[in-house]
Amino acid sequence: xxxxxxxxxxxxxxxxxxxxxxxxxxxxxxxxxxxxxxxxxxxxxxxxxxxxxxxxxxxxxxxxxxxxxxxxxxxxxxxxxxxxxxxxxxxxxxxxxxxxxxxxxxxxxxxxxxxxxxxxxxxxxxxxxxxxxxxxxxxxxxxxxxxxxxxxxxxxxxxxxxxxxxxxxxxxxxxxxxxxxxxxxxxxxxxxxxxxxxxxxxxxxxxxxxxxxxxxxxxxxxxxxxxxxxxxxxxxxxxxxxxxxxxxxxxxxxxxxxxxxxxxxxxxxxxxxxxxxxxxxxxxxxxxxxxxxxxxxxxxxxxxxxxxxxxxxxxxxxxxxxxxxxxxxxxxxxxxxxxxxxxxxxxxxxxxxxxxxxxxxxxxxxxxxxxxxxxxxxxxxxxxxxxxxxxxxxxxxxxxxxxxxxxxxxxxxx
Amino acid sequence: xxxxxxxxxxxxxxxxxxxxxxxxxxxxxxxxxxxxxxxxxxxxxxxxxxxxxxxxxxxxxxxxxxxxxxxxxxxxxxxxxxxxxxxxxxxxxxxxxxxxxxxxxxxxxxxxxxxxxxxxxxxxxxxxxxxxxxxxxxxxxxxxxxxxxxxxxxxxxxxxxxxxxxxxxxxxxxxxxxxxxxxxxxxxxxxxxxxxxxxxxxxxxxxxxxxxxxxxxxxxxxxxxxxxxxxxxxxxxxxxxxxxxxxxxxxxxxxxxxxxxxxxxxxxxxxxxxxxxxxxxxxxxxxxxxxxxxxxxxxxxxxxxxxxxxxxxxxxxxxxxxxxxxxxxxxxxxxxxxxxxxxxxxxxxxxxxxxxxxxxxxxxxxxxxxxxxxxxxxxxxxxxxxxxxxxxxxxxxxxxxxxxxxxxxxxxxx
Numbered sequence: 001x002x003x004x005x006x007x008x009x010x011x012x013x014x015x016x017x018x019x020x021x022x023x024x025x026x027x028x029x030x031x032x033x034x035x036x037x038x039x040x041x042x043x044x045x046x047x048x049x050x051x052x053x054x055x056x057x058x059x060x061x062x063x064x065x066x067x068x069x070x071x072x073x074x075x076x077x078x079x080x081x082x083x084x085x086x087x088x089x090x091x092x093x094x095x096x097x098x099x100x101x102x103x104x105x106x107x108x109x110x111x112x113x114x115x116x117x118x119x120x121x122x123x124x125x126x127x128x129x130x131x132x133x134x135x136x137x138x139x140x141x142x143x144x145x146x147x148x149x150x151x152x153x154x155x156x157x158x159x160x161x162x163x164x165x166x167x168x169x170x171x172x173x174x175x176x177x178x179x180x181x182x183x184x185x186x187x188x189x190x191x192x193x194x195x196x197x198x199x200x201x202x203x204x205x206x207x208x209x210x211x212x213x214x215x216x217x218x219x220x221x222x223x224x225x226x227x228x229x230x231x232x233x234x235x236x237x238x239x240x241x242x243x244x245x246x247x248x249x250x251x252x253x254x255x256x257x258x259x260x261x262x263x264x265x266x267x268x269x270x271x272x273x274x275x276x277x278x279x280x281x282x283x284x285x286x287x288x289x290x291x292x293x294x295x296x297x298x299x300x301x302x303x304x305x306x307x308x309x310x311x312x313x314x315x316x317x318x319x320x321x322x323x324x325x326x327x328x329x330x331x332x333x334x335x336x337x338x339x340x341x342x343x344x345x346x347x348x349x350x351x352x353x354x355x356x357x358x359x360x361x362x363x364x365x366x367x368x369x370x371x372x373x374x375x376x377x378x379x380x381x382x383x384x385x386x387x388x389x390x391x392x393x394x395x396x397x398x399x400x401x402x403x404x405x406x407x408x409x410x411x412x413x414x
Numbered sequence: 415x416x417x418x419x420x421x422x423x424x425x426x427x428x429x430x431x432x433x434x435x436x437x438x439x440x441x442x443x444x445x446x447x448x449x450x451x452x453x454x455x456x457x458x459x460x461x462x463x464x465x466x467x468x469x470x471x472x473x474x475x476x477x478x479x480x481x482x483x484x485x486x487x488x489x490x491x492x493x494x495x496x497x498x499x500x501x502x503x504x505x506x507x508x509x510x511x512x513x514x515x516x517x518x519x520x521x522x523x524x525x526x527x528x529x530x531x532x533x534x535x536x537x538x539x540x541x542x543x544x545x546x547x548x549x550x551x552x553x554x555x556x557x558x559x560x561x562x563x564x565x566x567x568x569x570x571x572x573x574x575x576x577x578x579x580x581x582x583x584x585x586x587x588x589x590x591x592x593x594x595x596x597x598x599x600x601x602x603x604x605x606x607x608x609x610x611x612x613x614x615x616x617x618x619x620x621x622x623x624x625x626x627x628x629x630x631x632x633x634x635x636x637x638x639x640x641x642x643x644x645x646x647x648x649x650x651x652x653x654x655x656x657x658x659x660x661x662x663x664x665x666x667x668x669x670x671x672x673x674x675x676x677x678x679x680x681x682x683x684x685x686x687x688x689x690x691x692x693x694x695x696x697x698x699x700x701x702x703x704x705x706x707x708x709x710x711x712x713x714x715x716x717x718x719x720x721x722x723x724x725x726x727x728x729x730x731x732x733x734x735x736x737x738x739x740x741x742x743x744x745x746x747x748x749x750x751x752x753x754x755x756x757x758x759x760x761x762x763x764x765x766x767x768x769x770x771x772x773x774x775x776x777x778x779x780x781x782x783x784x785x786x787x788x789x790x791x792x793x794x795x796x797x798x799x800x801x802x803x804x805x806x807x808x809x810x811x812x813x814x815x816x817x818x819x820x821x822x823x824x825x826x827x828x
Contacts, residue, residue, distance in 0.1 A: 015742055020764040071808055104776060113798045114768070189734050192791050194798040213623055215799050236821040243823035289426045328429055349432040350816050354528070362518060362819030371827070372520055372815065373512050373615040384527045384608040385629050389815050400801050401786065405776030410658035413785070 003185040007115065007142060007192035008010040009172040014140040016169040022089040028135055028170050033038045033161035034079035036128065039159055040074045044343045046151040047124065052221040053312045054148055062250065066122040067149055079375055084132040087375045091138045092398045100403075103412075107402045112138035114194040115151035116396060117186055118299045119208065124152035129198070129376050131160055131174050137396040140173045142193065144183055146200075187212035197379050202306070204209030217395060219382040220250025221306045221332035223362045227349065229340035230261040234268055236361060237339040241272060243363040244337065246279045252380060253357075253367045254336050256306055257313045259323045262288070264382075265316050271295045281310045320345045323406030324352045331355060333382050335367040337387075356382065417599040421556060423586040428554035429585040438502040442584050445577035447495035450542065453573055454488045461538065468562055476664065480536040480558065481563055490788055491542045494790060495580045498546040501789045504811045505552045509800035515827075516518040518819045525814050526552035526606040528658040531600055533558045533622060535614030538566035543790050544611070545574055548659055549790025549811040551810040554587045556607065558597055560614075570591075579582045601626035609810075611793050616720070631809060633796040635746035638778045641737040641763065643754035644675040650775060653755040655686060658751065660693045663724050666794065667749050667771075667781045668721055671727045671736045676702070676772050679730050683707045695724045702730035717744040736761045739768045745769060747796050749803075769795065771804030
């Protein structure tokens with residue numbers, strides 16, 4: 001079947017799904033987790049094929065780790081689908097009601113978006129997660145997984161397809177495409193696909209954004225900052241900066257630049273360096289930093305780099321205002337934190353830093369849909385429209401207006 | 415000053431505007447309407463220059479009508495700004511609060527989007543309306559008006575600029591660009607501009623969408639339908655169809671195709687034709703229609719055409735289901751109405767027609783921000799993300815998350 005045909009089937013399915021009852025959707029989800037649970041041996045067998053291929057082509061350790069499934073990960077998939085079942089149905093909610101005139105009532109009702117295109121890399125578990133979220137929110141979905149996970153993706157997709165096809169309206173609501181050529185075709189289908197969600201490397205997101213007229217929900221860089229203010233509690237700052245950098249360095253919400261107020265730098269930096277040294281974090285500082293601790297010199301390029309690694313740039317600033325300006329200039333509007341005991345300074349930072357998540361006295365690593373209690377995460381968006389920051393089910397929802405009258409015409413109101 | 419520089423100034427202004435107090439914003443708006451009111455003679459003088467140029471180049475009557483200002487239109491501008499003042503400030507609203515853990519609280523707060531690019535045609539009043547909405551919502555705005563209104567736009571822009579510059583934070587928040595070459599440059603600035611709003615012809619909207627990576631809020635076609643069901647009240651249907659087509663045919667929410675259930679066609683169509691004949695509406699029907707009334711034959715192309723004129727295509731259908739399928743296939747997801755006395759049929763239509771406005775027993779001409787009580791209208795969107803249908807101030811708003819802790823790190827939760 002060609003891609004255009006698949007997209008048209010998905011579009012048709014989306015129209016039916018839009019008014020599907022919660023119970024039907026939850027039943028479909030239940031059949032999905034049962035199928036995954038029952039067929040875990042087959043899933044692991046298929047995954048082994050991918051791992052073997054990965055070995056042949058010398059896939060990097062990080063990617064193999066993401067690719068590899070085991071019983072624990074399958075448990076998590078099952079749990080994930082169950083948690084989507086437990087989420088409130090986001091569709092059909094009354095968002096607003098206005099009486100425009102006697103017997104002329106306007107209602108704003110939440111609806112699915114329509115057809116979602118999802119392009120993801122490596123993790124086959126993403127396929128299950130995103131399919132579940134789309135089913136729950138009444139959207140059709142076209143999935144494209146990484147070729148390195150093609151056997152795992154195919155079996156998971158087939159299990160899902162078989163599990164939901166029992167009910168006619170779901171039959172074509174989940175589609176899989178497999179080749180890179182397919183992606184190129186998908187990106188042309190702005191008459192069928194309403195939203196593209198790329199989940200993977202920055203390079204992938206950038207490629208998608210530059211090659212389609214379809215709106216894209218995705219994140220570019222994660223250049224996150226922690227600013228240690230003059231009124232910071234030093235021990236608290238040490239803990240939070242360490243966690244923001246070291247708890248998991250390869251993720252988008254890890255700290256990449258640490259900003260330190262001049263008045264606490266002499267006390268703070270040597271202690272901080274000691275902690276980072278134990279984790280072999282490579283430090284790069286501005287000239288002022290170099291006067292206090294012995295680290296590499298940071299260049300302009302460092303301030304705009306997402307290392308995704310155990311590397312950190314450090315800059316000394318004169319004020320919270322300077323810290324805010326630095327973050328707004330070099331940051332990626334993802335997640336930025338201030339450490340201070342002063343509420344006014346904190347408010348200045350939280351109000352004026354233009355990022356999707358701003359934090360006071362806690363780790364940047366908290367910015368995540370799961371930790372924010374959004375249920376499963378659709379993705380993280382660094383865009384400024386529709387949905388921003390960690391995006392849960394609400395990112396797959398829009399609305400329509402229903403106007404109900406009894407014969408009103410505009411001529412009578414003009 | 416070059417466009418890039420203007421956009422950078424706007425971006426900087428947007429950062430300061432984001433936390434501007436409601437009072438400051440309303441003060442700025444007040445100075446704007448006072449300046450417009452006081453300088454109406456100069457505005458009309460400049461407008462005359464544009465009208466003279468319009469005559470020279472033989473601008474069409476419709477466009478001249480849009481271009482021409484008079485005291486009444488200036489009154490409306492003043493009233494428009496006043497109405498924006500009276501709107502609730504959409505910024506800084508608490509949208510959600512969650513206690514993630516003891517002393518770890520997450521808040522979702524509404525914020526401006528940032529920098530809005532607005533490209534509009536003909537109507538100089540649009541400049542005042544959109545600037546007011548952007549100021550109220552704390553967004554910076556870059557305006558590009560039609561060259562046919564350049565003198566009118568320039569004086570209105572200068573009045574606004576002078577009126578608001580008293581307060582430093584507004585100094586660069588409204589920018590004007592003037593040439594077509596500027597537009598091309600604007601569309602490249604996806605690092606400065608967060609959202610483009612084209613207001614004008616379909617050709618304009620299409621051009622913008624195809625030439626920028628910046629998200630676009632706009633509407634493509636307005637192919638609106640009225641479906642006259644077998645259980646319709648015939649007199650009511652006649653009235654509503656007449657209003658939907660004839661009250662103002664040149665607008666996007668006017669009916670372009672009328673769908674009629676076979677069982678009422680013989681009674682309904684001759685009466686309807688008589689009414690349309692009086693307004694010289696050109697009718698085009700499917701074969702079944704031709705058996706009942708003497709009109710031109712409609713071709714496949716008619717079902718997908720927005721006439722924006724006194725032309726109407728008519729099709730006879732067997733069921734509400736067929737009507738719904740026709741609307742979803744040929745419509746533009748703008749506004750579609752059903753006329754019926756049967757609530758179940760109505761619900762089927764309202765739930766399954768995938769349009770931003772769906773209506774029961776009233777005219778499609780109601781779908782409009784002003785009539786929906788949204789205050790001034792930012793535009794109408796036929797997109798499926800961020801904002802759909804008539805868009806008021808809320809279309810210029812997004813949110814940020816604030817996470818407030820007292821030392822929490824993710825390592826303690828993993």
